Amino acid sequence: MDVLNEDQLAYWDGEAGATWVRNQIHLDQLLGPFTQALMTGAGNVSGKAILDLGCGCGETALRLAEQGAEVIGIDLSREMLAHANQRRGAKANPEFHQADGAVFTAERSFDLIVSRFGVMFFNDPEPALRHLRSLLKPDGELLLACWQAPTLNPWMSVGGRAIAPFLPPSSEVRDPKAPGPFAFSDQTYVGGLLARAGYASIEFESVVKALTVATNLDEAMAFQNQIGPAASAFKSLPNTVVAEATAAMRAAIAPFCGASGVVMEGAIWLIRARYS
Template sequence: MSEQKNQAQKDLWNTFAGERWTRRQVEIDAMLAPFTHALMAAAKLEHAAPMHVLDVGCGSGETSLMIADLGHRVIGVDISAPLLGLARQRADGRDGVSFEEADASDAVFDEPFDLLISRFGVMFFDDPHAAFTHMAQFLKPGGRVVFVCWRPPPENEWVTMPMQVLAQVTAPPAPLPPDAPSPFAFANPERVRTILETAGLTDVSFAPVDAPMSMGSAPGAAMAADFVMEVGPAALAIAQLSPEDAAKVRDKMEIAIAPRLKDDLLSLGGAIWVVQARKP
């Protein structure tokens, strides 16, 4: 494996993003809960015969632990050592689940899988065609792929609102090329269909799901601003601002959040694809 392969994402998730997502794990799992539910419903693991499952980009272990609790064997893989450390703590010796620090695009496994599942973990490969072709080798014939990925940023209020506030203070980050590794690299279903079919997968389908996402658990605009400024596409850009500009963003963020509060808490809209495919 080239040392440079997916290196930018490895660096990000072992430093800035990994630290923040580890510290905010409870709130982030709550934020993503509607889409975790959609993912698990599509996977159809409840009441199913025991399966061997690969959880790609498992992060702090939420989905892997849910799968194990349903009686299946699951290997969670991720490139983030901080998140995997938390996942292992949460597992606390639970049967049927293990975690590996590995890049799923070239990891090798001893047994084939019945299911490859991912909650927002497959959009970051430098070469997604090669990554899915590699991962598909480890699916049994008839094995399934089920993952969730974000639809375009304009459909996701949790992205547009913070970016609009940031733009009031400084130029927002330049948009990445649509095919660059990012949370929104799989927003175009035709691109994703081509990636999956090139990997030899069939029966590719996309189901849109929209849901409100909780932005932190602490009440009030100030605490919601803390969360929004730490998690999401604007977080890195905000962290790189001068203290004076960061303070301006905070003031404007609280002003933008205040009228959106309901019962003193903030929710913002999210929009995803639930993607399914099968190995013939």
């Protein structure tokens, strides 16, 4: 397999992929409102050739195939792809392949390239987006779900913010555009990337939803410790402060816990761009 994003391959084809497989049902429920927005955005897909970029455990690819599209899902994680294949069962559609979207080639071109949170991990996004455009038909379209800023996504930021004071001081300043969940949160930056990569008719739709993160506080804590920015921060905590940091995170999430579970807001950009 040709790979340009080696560090992402190491990350997703390792423990991160395994964690997403373990949490697949929970994640697909949690992300359901955004999946629905993506499906509505895709419109009538019957008979269309679709590439699902960073398809992970297959949720979007499977849904698009159910609606009559011919779908190829690509991802870096063999474990997530194996899980996607298992979910597909005996059917031939969708196909799932391990590939880096920055260099993936296919024998066919696509009417649509979709991605649910799988496009923000390229080391060099502009050439990757230009390459993806070359996989589209001349009337083809790109449809991306990408997270807006952390402050608009408390479900991903509240936990990490609560434990930040317990982390060892660091001189490292993180580049907000470095590969990661929020790399495509700046509309002006992403619009520029897409335009320079050759796309036309670039549109951003803000979709904000209440997300049921967990059924109760304990489940929310267990989840936050496995996936997302809080989980990465947790791994860097010195042992001596873990208990205190855990209590701080619990106190920060507790106000979101109510009769319907732990409900927190999430905000994405639904980004649409045409080949020409």
